[in-house]
Amino acid sequence: MTTIPDLLRKELSDHCAHYASRRVGLIWVLQKLQAHFGGYLPDEAITLAAEIVGIPEPDVEGVATFYNWLFREPVGRRIIVVCDSISCHLCGCDSIVARIQKRLGIGMGETTPDGEFTLLPVVCLGNCDKAPTMMIGDELYDCLTPDKVDEILDSIYASAKAGGR
């Protein structure tokens, strides 16, 4: 059984106490645990969250598998999500995805061998007027072209190499 630092456990538990029902704090607890466990929720994180929030495990698993920003499998340090909804589809998101896949050598839903990127599709980033659009980590990129994708990835790799991870 994996344990977490007492301080984190206390922080999570105290947070739940803010609400009339502790259950309300679950998503926040899962986000915190995801950050703690390196970007995803291993099985023990589900058990821990159930224990901290005080609800049955299936309820935690239900939430953890429902939201697309909660990951139940290991992912890369940065998540690339490319919108494939209507506007982006019309503006050529397929070519964006194709360039990313070629450049990184991974398919949709896969992680690069160096553990840097995971590529996922997303349905709308609320940026339709600047389609096609994608997000890498917390950064939003718009009006994409395949060449612009190369530039973006180059700069990310460059800053990673410079230690700005």
Added chain:
Amino acid sequence: MSQKVTITIDGRAYEVEAGENILQICLDRGLLIPHFCYHEALGPVGACRLCAASIAPSADKPGRLDMTCMTRAADGMVININDDYARAFRKKVIEDLMLNHPHDCPVCDEGGECMLQNMTVLSEHQHRSTRFPKRTWENQYLGPFIHHEMNRCITCYRCTRFYGDYALGRDLGAFGSRNRVYFGRVRDGVLESEFSGNLVDVCPTGVFTDKRFREVYARPWDLSTARSVCVHCSVGCTVLPGFRHGTLRRIKPAENSAVNRFFICDRGRFGGEYVNHPSRLRSGRLEGQVIDPEEVADAVIGRLKAIVAEHGPQSVAALGSSRASLEANAALGILLAALGSQTIAFFASDAERAAARRAAAITVSGQVRVASLPDMEKADCVFVAGGDLTAEAAMMDLSIRQAIRAGAPVFILSPRAGSLDQYARMSLRVRPGTEAAMLSQIADSSAPVGTEAQAFVTAARQALADSKHPLVLASAMRGDTALVEAAFEFTRRTTTEGRVCSLAYWFSGPNAAGVALANGDSPPSAVWDGIRDNRIKALIVLERDLSRDFSSENEFAAALKNIRFLAVIDSIETATTTAANAVIPCVSHYQSSGTFMNFEGRCQRFAGLHIPGPVTRTNSELLIRMIEALGEGDRIAGAEYSTAYDISADSSLELDALEPDHVGVRVRLGSHLQPPSVAPANPPTASSPLQFALWRTHFLFGSEELSMLAPPIAELSPKPWVEMHPEDARHRRLTEGATADLTKELGVSGPLRLNDRLARHVVAVPVLAVPCAERSREREEVMA
């Protein structure tokens, strides 16, 4: 009060209750609207979108498509089920539901009773227009009861709505989103709920199926079925056993609006497999010789006559059973009377008899309101005293869970926490035998309260004061007459203006309340003392394993030592049949006909199925044959229910006319037993807390002898152990897993388990109904 309104459905006017949902109105009147997520017990949620129909608020307004389950009847409403648009809509909805459903109907266990199949046909969907591959899943191991087949899921959420919302189970969930929703456990494992078997019925298709039935599968239309009453506890749920080719294949709940409504517990559903157990008696035995059952019956009469001739009629006694019908037990009494004796007893001990008789008399006296299962669901404050309700009367527990869902606080007084305790407002762990005093303290707000119980009693008194329909449930199966009285007194005292308290006792067997009302029975000690003193030479036993009444095999053997002739009528091999001189085999409960009286004094008739096999006679038929062999057949013709049992003449007439498909009738007390009166409960005794008290813990799986012959029940039964509170163990320097030898103090020993939800100074051991075949095998292993 409800108001009647007139609505029009497909051009016909119907008078209905205002506010009732349209779907239920239609289903009740035989108007089939395809539906999935709606279930009468679970209520409407409007999730599946299948029950759409055209609904107009009045005849002059245009109808629009709406979900009938979510629409409440209002005056003048016009509903068109068969409107073209509604039909096309439903057809499209079912096509979407069927997107991922495999075409495995020919090999699916649900085939023949599949709601999805029926609704698909009803909605006229035939052709699948999508070309995508169907999504597939891995299935989980969910224990010995339920088989999981997720590919068939259509995401109606009925399973989690029953399991989690209705039955308050905590280990089945819905995972994922949109077209990848998965219903199951977080990881493989046995489903924890005592009501998991109902998933089989609640699931509209074949995702959750009966694992045992799969092993011996038959199409539902090939099963021989007849409504019966469950034999595994005193609740008396109506069930539908299904036989084929001489074996029992499965048990389903049968709808009974006055008792179990739609559901049954897992002991009732999976325990019936005892019928197929190898230790079922298949032939008669006389002094070790295997002979025809009826020949044994005739020989027994010969032997009994000889004993009566030699030692007088009082040398014969009989022991009846709480798992045999009113009729069979009465016939046993008549047989005994025909031999000239009156010594017949029904219970394991004098104390159990006294408590059960008192509880049964109070129940049918009409002096207090006795709660049925549906009544229990409406209670707004519940007190449970004297045992583990889930293990001892599981379906009562399911009804209490409905009260809990509606906000009722539950207070539990018992030595050891059971499954219901996790949902209780408060539990008080008490020494066995002190429940009565605690109950009295709650009812009497002027009574002084000890410091340990202060918080509990204060909270219970407050909840009681705030309630309008409180309910008291008390055990009548442990011989605690003081508790029976205290619960009765509680009910009377707390029924005041504006508050009606109701009461229910639970008993030790399916017909224990019935035999508790027997006229002219004797305390069991009269039989055992007579045997010990050599006054009683012959004993006739009906469907009962006497070894369960003794704490050890040696005691049992010693008690039987003086018996010259022991004759047993039973359907299974037990320690008693093994020791008997004559064994007369009868058919199993589900093949017998008769009447059981449940905990609320409700009598339900069951008409058994005639299943071909080596044994074809019911216990009553064999007894009647024996009575006739004595030339006393007239006694049978003149028998009345009100002669054999202390029930009124009116009730007796009602019982005469009772049909097996009836919800059952509640009987009223006759006049022979003492009418109930309030007797003060004993004041709390200052028993020495240093002395350990023994608590025999009942389990849903493991403590009832018939269901223990069903392999999945035996698989889930506990192993023998001795339980102590961690503090007590610490004082005794005992650790978990060590051998706790309390033979001198309490006559028990075994591996120690620590349980902080056990009362202090109490030692708990499980009540285990180990089948006799297994016991003798274990003995052989020890000898070898």
